[in-house]
Amino acid sequence: MAQQADTERRKPLNRDRVLRAAVARADQSGIEALSMRGLAQELGVVPMALYKHVANKEQLFDGMVELVVGEIDAPADGPDWRGAVRDRVLSARRALLRHPWALRAIESRGTPTPAVLDYLDSVIGTFRRGGLSVDLTHHAMHALGSRVWGFTQELFPASPAADPADPADPAGPADPAGRGDQGEQAAALRAMAARYPHIAEIATARAHDGASVVGGGCDDQFEFEFALDLLLDGFARLHECGWSSDGG
Structure with a gap:
C-alpha cells in the first residue's frame, strides 16, 4: 500500500490529477477541510506547484464541479x-x-x-x-x-417520533446531559399533536430512519x-x- 502511494505521488503533476485528488479529499473530509497546503502535501509537492494548474482556490472548486458534473450520464436520444x-x-x-x-x-x-x-x-x-x-x-x-x-x-427534516436520545430529534434531549426522559418526550409529542394534529399525522405516517436525508425513515x-x-x-x-x- 505504501509503495502504491509513493508511486502515485511520483506521477507527473497535471490539472486532472490535482482536481481528482481534491475531489477525493473533499469526499473524505468535506470541502471545508480542503486547503491548497493540505492538497499539496497529499500530492507530494510544494503548494506553489499547484498554482501552475489552478490559479486559486476558486478555480480549484470550479474544476472540481466540472469533474462531478461530468459524471452525469449523457442525454438519451429518442422521442421520450x-x-x-x-x-x-x-x-x-x-x-x-x-x-x-x-x-x-x-x-x-x-x-x-x-x-x-x-x-x-x-x-x-x-x-x-x-x-x-x-x-x-x-x-x-x-x-x-x-x-x-x-x-x-x-418539509419534514426529522420526525417527531424520532428516538428521544437521538440528537437529530427536533424536540432535543430532555436534559443537558443528553440522556433524555422518555416520559417528558412523550408528553411533549402529545402536546404537539394536540396543537398541530395534521402536521403530527403526516410526520408520523411512516416510520422514520435517522440516517435518511429526507428525515428519519422516509x-x-x-x-x-x-x-x-x-x-x-x-x-x-x-x-x-x-x-x-x-x-x-
Whole structure:
C-alpha cells in the first residue's frame, strides 16, 4: 500500500490529477477541510506547484464541479422526453450523492461553470425536442428548481417520533446531559399533536430512519422520484393541452 502511494505521488503533476485528488479529499473530509497546503502535501509537492494548474482556490472548486458534473450520464436520444429528463435527473442525483459536498459547491459558484451550463442547456433542449413550448419549458425549469440536480429541500427534516436520545430529534434531549426522559418526550409529542394534529399525522405516517436525508425513515429515493414523476406528468399534461402562461 505504501509503495502504491509513493508511486502515485511520483506521477507527473497535471490539472486532472490535482482536481481528482481534491475531489477525493473533499469526499473524505468535506470541502471545508480542503486547503491548497493540505492538497499539496497529499500530492507530494510544494503548494506553489499547484498554482501552475489552478490559479486559486476558486478555480480549484470550479474544476472540481466540472469533474462531478461530468459524471452525469449523457442525454438519451429518442422521442421520450419525459423518460430522458427523468433519467438525467436521477443520474445527477447519483453523481451528487457520491460527492455530498458538490451541490453546495455548484450553488456557490458566482458564475456557473461550462459543465453546469452544458447540463442545464441539455435538459432544456430535451424538453424543447419533445415539443414543449419555450413558455412551458421556462416554467418547468422553475418548477424543477434544485430538483434538476437531484435534490430538494424537505418539509419534514426529522420526525417527531424520532428516538428521544437521538440528537437529530427536533424536540432535543430532555436534559443537558443528553440522556433524555422518555416520559417528558412523550408528553411533549402529545402536546404537539394536540396543537398541530395534521402536521403530527403526516410526520408520523411512516416510520422514520435517522440516517435518511429526507428525515428519519422516509425512503429518500422514493420520495424524490414520487415528486419528480408528479412534475413530469404535470408538464406532459400541460403540453398535451397546449397550455401557455398567458392563458392563450
